[in-house]
Amino acid sequence: MQVQLKKDNEYVPHIAKLIKKTQMTEKETLFEFMFEEPEIRDLFTYNPGQFVQVSIFGIGEAPFSISSTPTRKGVIELGIRKTGDVTEAIHALEVGARSGIRGPYGNGFPMNKMKGHNLLFVAGGIGLVPLRSVINYVADRRDDYGKVTIFYGACLPEERVFVDEIEKVWPNIPDFEVHQTVDECHTTWQGNVGVVTTLFSVCAVDSANTMALICGPPVMYKFVVRDLLKLGFARDEILLSLERRMKCGIGKCAHCQVGHKLTCMDGPVFTYFEAERLMESI
Amino acid sequence: MQTYTIRKDEIPKLVEALKEEYEVFGPMPKRTSYVFAPVTDPTKMNLDYDSTIMSPKKYYLPSSQTLMEVSLKNATIEDTVKDILDQKPKILFGVHSCDINGINFLNRVFDGKYDDPYFQAYKEITTVIGLNCLEPCKYGFCRAVNKNFVLDGYDLFLTEISDTHYYVHVGSPRGDRILTIAHEFFKEAKEEDGAAFTAALHKKHENLPVALHIDNIHETLDLAWDDAIWDELGEKCMNCGSCALVCPTCYCFDVQDEVDLSISKAERVRKWDTCLFYDFALVAGNHNFREDPPARLKYRFYHKFRGAIHDQGEIACTGCGRCIDACPAGISIKDVLFRLQEYWAASPTPQGGL
Numbered sequence: 001m002q003v004q005l006k007k008d009n010e011y012v013p014h015i016a017k018l019i020k021k022t023q024m025t026e027k028e029t030l031f032e033f034m035f036e037e038p039e040i041r042d043l044f045t046y047n048p049g050q051f052v053q054v055s056i057f058g059i060g061e062a063p064f065s066i067s068s069t070p071t072r073k074g075v076i077e078l079g080i081r082k083t084g085d086v087t088e089a090i091h092a093l094e095v096g097a098r099s100g101i102r103g104p105y106g107n108g109f110p111m112n113k114m115k116g117h118n119l120l121f122v123a124g125g126i127g128l129v130p131l132r133s134v135i136n137y138v139a140d141r142r143d144d145y146g147k148v149t150i151f152y153g154a155c156l157p158e159e160r161v162f163v164d165e166i167e168k169v170w171p172n173i174p175d176f177e178v179h180q181t182v183d184e185c186h187t188t189w190q191g192n193v194g195v196v197t198t199l200f201s202v203c204a205v206d207s208a209n210t211m212a213l214i215c216g217p218p219v220m221y222k223f224v225v226r227d228l229l230k231l232g233f234a235r236d237e238i239l240l241s242l243e244r245r246m247k248c249g250i251g252k253c254a255h256c257q258v259g260h261k262l263t264c265m266d267g268p269v270f271t272y273f274e275a276e277r278l279m280e281s282i
Numbered sequence: 283m284q285t286y287t288i289r290k291d292e293i294p295k296l297v298e299a300l301k302e303e304y305e306v307f308g309p310m311p312k313r314t315s316y317v318f319a320p321v322t323d324p325t326k327m328n329l330d331y332d333s334t335i336m337s338p339k340k341y342y343l344p345s346s347q348t349l350m351e352v353s354l355k356n357a358t359i360e361d362t363v364k365d366i367l368d369q370k371p372k373i374l375f376g377v378h379s380c381d382i383n384g385i386n387f388l389n390r391v392f393d394g395k396y397d398d399p400y401f402q403a404y405k406e407i408t409t410v411i412g413l414n415c416l417e418p419c420k421y422g423f424c425r426a427v428n429k430n431f432v433l434d435g436y437d438l439f440l441t442e443i444s445d446t447h448y449y450v451h452v453g454s455p456r457g458d459r460i461l462t463i464a465h466e467f468f469k470e471a472k473e474e475d476g477a478a479f480t481a482a483l484h485k486k487h488e489n490l491p492v493a494l495h496i497d498n499i500h501e502t503l504d505l506a507w508d509d510a511i512w513d514e515l516g517e518k519c520m521n522c523g524s525c526a527l528v529c530p531t532c533y534c535f536d537v538q539d540e541v542d543l544s545i546s547k548a549e550r551v552r553k554w555d556t557c558l559f560y561d562f563a564l565v566a567g568n569h570n571f572r573e574d575p576p577a578r579l580k581y582r583f584y585h586k587f588r589g590a591i592h593d594q595g596e597i598a599c600t601g602c603g604r605c606i607d608a609c610p611a612g613i614s615i616k617d618v619l620f621r622l623q624e625y626w627a628a629s630p631t632p633q634g635g636l
Contacts, residue, residue, distance in 0.1 A: 009361050010396045011349050011550075057352040058541045058548035083566040098357045218569055245565050247537045250396035253555070254534040255562060257581075258571075260589035265395070279507065279584065280571065 010250050013055045013100030014040050018093050019075060024161045027082045028126060029091060030067065032075040033101060045070045047108030048133035049241055049269045052076065053249045055100030056089040063246040063264075065130035066104065071140035076101065079129040079161055105249045106268045109134050109213060109239060117211045118146035122224050124153050124196050124216025128161055130241050130268075131215050136165075139173050149205065150178045153196030153216070157182050157189045179203050197223050200231070207232040215241040221282040225272055235273035242268050242281065285471040285479075286450040286461070287443070294324035296467045300373055303463060304409065307341065308375035309334055321375065329376045329440075332419045333604060337530035338374050338381050342388055342404045345527075348549045349400065349537070355546060366403035373460075376413045376440075379432045380424045380600040384530025385410070386435040390594040391533050409456045412436035416486045421603025423616050426494035429600040430486065443478035494619055499587045499597065502626040511621060512583075516576020518611045519558065525605035525615070526556035526582070531590075531598040534562075557582050583618065 020032040033054075035041045046052075046066055055061045062084070068077035082091045093099065111134075119138060123131045138145045150170060154160040160180070170176050179199045181192040192202055196216070212228050214221060221240055228238050244256035244263040256263035259278025261270075275281040288296070297306050301321075309331035310319040316331040318338050350361045377385075392401035412432060415424070424430040432439065437457035440448040450468060452458055461468050471479075506512075526532040536555035541548045555562065558578050563571035572578045590598035599615065606614045 009363060009399045011399075012359055012361050015357055055550075056539075057357060058354050058539050058545075060539045061537060061550070081566065087566065100357070100359070217567075218571075243565055244571065245563050247535065247555075251394060252392060252396070252398055252533070252535070253537070253552075254557070254585070255536075255555075257557075257585060257589065260585075260592040262593075280577075280581075 010102065011248070013053065013061075013102040015098050016076070016101040018095055018097045018099065021093075021095060024079065024163070025159055027159075028079060028161050029082075030161075031078045031080060031090065031093075032068075033078065033099070034075050035101070036098070041074070044076075044104075045073075046104035048111060048137045049108035049130050050104035050106045051130075051249070051264075051268065052078070052101050052103035053105070053246075054078065054086070054090065055102075056086055056093075057100065059089040060086045061100070061247075062086040063105075063249055065133070065241070065268075067129045067132050069133050069136040069140060071137055079126060079132070081126055103249065105264055107266070109241075109269050111137065114211055115144045116146065117209055118206070119148050120205055120210055120212040121148070121150045121152075122196060122212060122214045122216070122220075123151070124220045125155065125159065126161060127214075127216030127220070127241075128152060129215075131213055132162055132165070134213060135170065139170070139176070142174065146209065147175045148173075148177065149203065150176070151181075151196055151199040151203075152178070153181045153183070153199070155183045157186050177203070195223070196220065197227050200227050205231055207237070211237045211239060213239045213241075218243070218282070221275075225282070228272075235276065236271040238272035240270050240272060240275055240282065242270060242275070244268075284452070285476070286452070286468040287447045287471050287475050288440070288450055288467050288469070290329075290442075290446055290448060292467050293329065293448075294327070296464055297321055297324035297327065297375065299464045299467070300460065303371065304373045305370045306373045306375055307338075318374065327375065329413060331376070333378075333422065333602065333607075335604070335608075336528055337384055337602065337604065338377055339384060339388060339530050339533075341372060341374060341408055342385060342401055343392075343533060343535070343554075346551055346553045347400065348551050350550045352539075352548045352550065353546065354541070354548055361399070363399045363403050366400060367406060369407055372408045373411060374408060375411045377410050377436070378413055378415050378602075380415075380422065380429050380602040381530050382410060382412050382432045382435045383429040383600045384602070386432075387531045387590075387594060387596065387598060387600070388533055389435070409437045409460065410435065411457075411460075412439040412453075414439065414441040414482070414486065416442055416482055416489060418490050419603065421606040421614075421616070422601055423491075423494055423603060423619075424601035425487075425490040425492050426619075427496060427597060427599055427601040430490055441479055441482050443475060443482050447475070447478075449475060449479040449482070494616065495623060496587070496597070496619060498626060499619070499622065500591055502622045503584060503588045505629055506622060506625050509625065511618070511625070512580040513576045515613055515618065516574065516579045518613055519575055519579045520611050521558045521560065521575050521578060522610060523556035523558045524608040524610065525613075526558060527554060528604040528608045530600055530602055530604070531586075532556065557585065 016033040022030040067079045246256045247253040251265040306321045308327040309316045392398035436453040439451040535552045586598040
C-alpha cells in the first residue's frame, strides 16, 4: 500500500538536497535528490511511471518522471535534459544545493496488473527515463514478472542515456534481453541502425501474455503502436507514458489536458485503448 | 422554509449596514457597462444591470495571485492562504444565476482529490447575494444551457416581485447571519408575496428565449471533429484570449516565479492563462501539441462542451454571453452552437427511421 503524504497545501514543495550529479550525455545528467526531513524521506514512495514537480526557487517549477525505483529507497533519481529555464537551473545546481520537490503525481504503470506477464519496453531517447524505473523495479522483483525485452533507440550513439545499465547491467539479469539502435550511422557504432521500430525485425516479439510499455518523443508512438497491433497485442496490453506541458501537477491548471483527460491525474500512463479515445493524444 | 421580502429602496441602507462587518462588492457603472467593484457609494450600485465586463470569478481566482513566498537564502517557504483568511469577509451583491453557476463550476475544479487551499479560502470568506434575472441580457443564452436558475452556491437570493420589493431566499447559515445583523430590513414573506414570486418565475421563463438546444452537444461535437468550421473560425480567431479572461468558468492558469530586486526572495505567482495562447501546450524541445490557431480554438470548444462533461459532470459554459461581447474578431459562441445545431440537423439519418 502506498502511503500518501497528506499536506494542507499541495502546492508547497518539500525541501530536497542534491546529493549527486552524473553526466550521461552532453545535454542529459542524472540527478540524485534526498528530502531534508527524515520523516518525508521515510514516507515518500511512488509507483514507477509517476512524476514529481521540482522547484528551483526564483526560476520556476517543472515536472520530471522519476527514474529510480521505489524498491531502492533513499534517493530520488531524475534524468534531466538541459532544454529550458528550469532545467538549465537544475543543471547549474551544485551538490548540496537545496531545491523543492512535491509529489509523486500521476498514476504510474500498473505494476500489480503487469505481474506474471512478459514485458516489452520500447524507449526512444530520454523516454527511457520513466521506463528505467519500471525496468529496475522488475529486476528487483524478478520472480513477479516474466521475460523482459528492451528496445532502445536514440538518434546518435552519444545521445544514449543509462548506457552502463543498457550494456553491462540489464543483459546480465536472468531473462532480460536488450536491443539498441541509433537513427544515424556512426563510425564507432557496430550495432543496428534505423528507428526503434526496425528492432522488430531484429528480434522476434511474441505478444502472448506480454505487455508493451512505450515512452519516447511524440512522433514515435503511432509507429510503435502500429507494429504492436500487427504483432497481435491487444489495445489494453499497450501502455503509453505521455508527455504534456504541466504547471500544477494536481489537476487544476488544465495545461496537460489531452482529449477529455488530464495527463497529470488520469495519466501520464494510458493504455492504447484509452489513448485512442482521447483526441490529439498520439 | 422561511422566506423574506426587502424593499428595493432600502438596499443602499442595507449595504451601508453590512459594510461594518464586510467589504461589499456589487455591479457598479463603468463607462458604458458595469463591473463588479467595491460598493463605495451604495446609491450607485445598480441591481438592474445587464451584465458585467468581467465575471465574479476574480474574487475566487484572482487574475494574478501570489501562492507562496520563498526566501532564496535558506529556501524557507511561506504560503499565502492565511493572508486570504485574514482578509475582511466579502459580500458579492447581486450575482446573477449564470455567475453563481460559474462559481459552482470552479468549485468542482478546485475541489476533488487535491483541493486548492487558495480557492477554498476565498470561498470561506465570501458571501454571495444572488439575483434572479427576469429579463434576458444582450448576449446571454443562459436558458439554452440550463443556467438560468441556481440550486445552490448562494447565501441569499433575491427575486424582483414588484417595482418596490425583492423576494429573499436564504441558502446557507452565512445568509442567515446577514438576516441577523441587518434584521430591520427584512420582513417575513406573506402568502401574496409567495404568489408574486411564482408569477416572477413564470415571467422569467416567458422572457428568456430557448431557440438553441444543446442536449446532444457531445454527440454533435464527436461528429464535427473534422468539420471545416474549426478551420474557418480558427483563421478568424486572433488568439487574444479575451473570451477566456471574461469567462466565468475558464480556470486555466500559469505559474511563474518572480524574484524581487534584492534577489533575496521570490514569489511564486499564478496568473490566468488560456488555451488560445501559442505556448499553452508547448513542451520542452519545442514540441507544440496545438501549434496551429484552429487547433487551439477547437480545443477550447471541445474542452468546454465535451471534456468538462467528463471531468466536472457538466458543460463549462453558463450562457452569460460575455465572450461574445469581448471577441474582437466577432466570433460568437452562441452562433457556433447554432451552427453545430444545424450541423446535427443536416447530418444523414437512416431512411425510414431506425
